[in-house]
Amino acid sequence: MYYNSLDEQYKCPVGAVKLGEKIEFFIESPDTLEAYLVIKRDDMPYVSVPMQKAEKNGKFGFKTEFVPSEAMLYFYHFQINEPRETKIIQKNYDIDYQLTVYEDFTVPKWYKNAIIYQIFPDRFYNPFKTPIAYKPNSFIYATWKDKPMNIINEKKELVRQDFYGGNLYGVIEKLDYLKLLGIDVIYFNPIFESNSNHKYNTKDYHKIDSMLGDEETFKKLIAEAKKRDIEIILDGVFNHTGDDSEYFISAKKDKSSKYYSWYYFKEYPNVYESWWGFDTLPKVNCMDESYQNFIMGEGNSVLNHWTSLGVKGWRLDVVDELDGSFVEKFKANMRKVNEESVLIGEVWEDASNKTAYSQRKKYFMGHQLDSVMGYPFKENVQNFLNGNINGYQITENFKTLWENYPREAFYANMNLISTHDTPRCINVLNFDETNFKSAVTVQMTFAGVPHIYYADEVGETGQMCPDNRRGFPWGEENEEILNFYKKLINLRKNNNIFVDGEIEFFYLNDDVFSYKRYFKDDPEKVVYVMIMRKNTLLSLELKPMTVFEYFSGETIKCGYGTLNHNFDKGCYIISTYPLN
Known part of the structure; x- marks a missing residue:
């Protein structure tokens, strides 16, 4: 018995399928009496579909066809009835195969072609000697080099906010640096009025935080970024507000407030539902009609206000906690304002089958998210390089x-390797610069959109927050790492195969992660990427090609036949044609 869901001989088409598309299944099982495709829609019981005996490319078994009726997840396995027993073919032990069925959608090309740079505004740059504004009950670090810290009491409650003073003026001044690096998109952590440095406790959705600038500053940033072909994506925190917001204060003061229905009061006015139990973050009822109108309705809604100024996309914070209909409506209204805008979600797992609060999420069914933060990408790459999983497992x-x-x-x-919510990649990799460069190389040669967390490109370090939110080390950049980033970004931008090319994973060795990029209509052009987490002897069957080693500059010319070579730890890019 044999079945391979990634081989078109056994499942065609492979991968996720569009709604209404016919799927052909074939299993090898020459001596079987009968076979069934046992399949279920995510919300329905299993049904058994009889399969017909068939021969395919000299292999004997059973085939059937299936046309899904809804855009959602399906799960399936095969039941094989033999003379003396019944057998089951599943993906892994008792785990069924997943079939993702979606309504066709297109992500704007500018986004898929982009390099994203994430900026935590307070920590990026301040072109002035002092902050442009101050917050009550807070302190400003004496120098930009000071390490961040939380001021907490005996109950481990944060009792004082801390700031460096970075602002939007600083971002404007550093746009040429970002352009030279090769950045196409700036994704900002929240920039709306808030009493914190991270600003995930919004006070006013229609106002730029005073320590960052004002709306005129933001308009100038948009204009200057446009001159450099850099787009802006904002962080939308719509699952909760700050407890000092006008909205919550009004709701807490008067039940007749227009904001009262936004919140979940348990014992009015002092007991209410909050995000993960933090009283400073009262949870919002995202299904409340007045709240939805405020966030994404007609007129001067939050969505309309900022998107009309030139914002090209939004990242939805804790999207798992937002109802799917809210996400769908936000996406539809966003596209009405700008049909080329993108919607990204904060999802930490495989976003295709995510379940949260007893609700199966439909992020990729065609009407919700364009993209998610690639935490599985990060975990796989870092776990492989650290020796926690092997080459077969990551593949x-x-x-x-x-x-x-x-x-x-x-x-x-x-495709990220560091964020404001995780330790920096260099720390996770135990300060191994070779492995760090390998992680960056995967980012820049993989299918997906590379994401750079500010200052990763200059070798900044940092453990879990707040340490991962240090001030950008201007004047103390690691030039070797910075130049390496520039080199790999240029490689991606100058060779479209890394952006649009197909990707195929193949296993070589437990200490090697390898894949190839290629175009279906130009099979002679292929690029192989191999990540060695330690020195590895490999025997490779090669056509004429060149091995580019991006650490020592070593070049190995290869003829036909077998190459036996002891590859040093690091990342190798093998191309069948000259790369630009």
């Missing part, structure tokens, strides 16, 4: 993601 993990995601979603995935 299978990425095959599963590729199979589960619609192609548009996979090629729009935000």
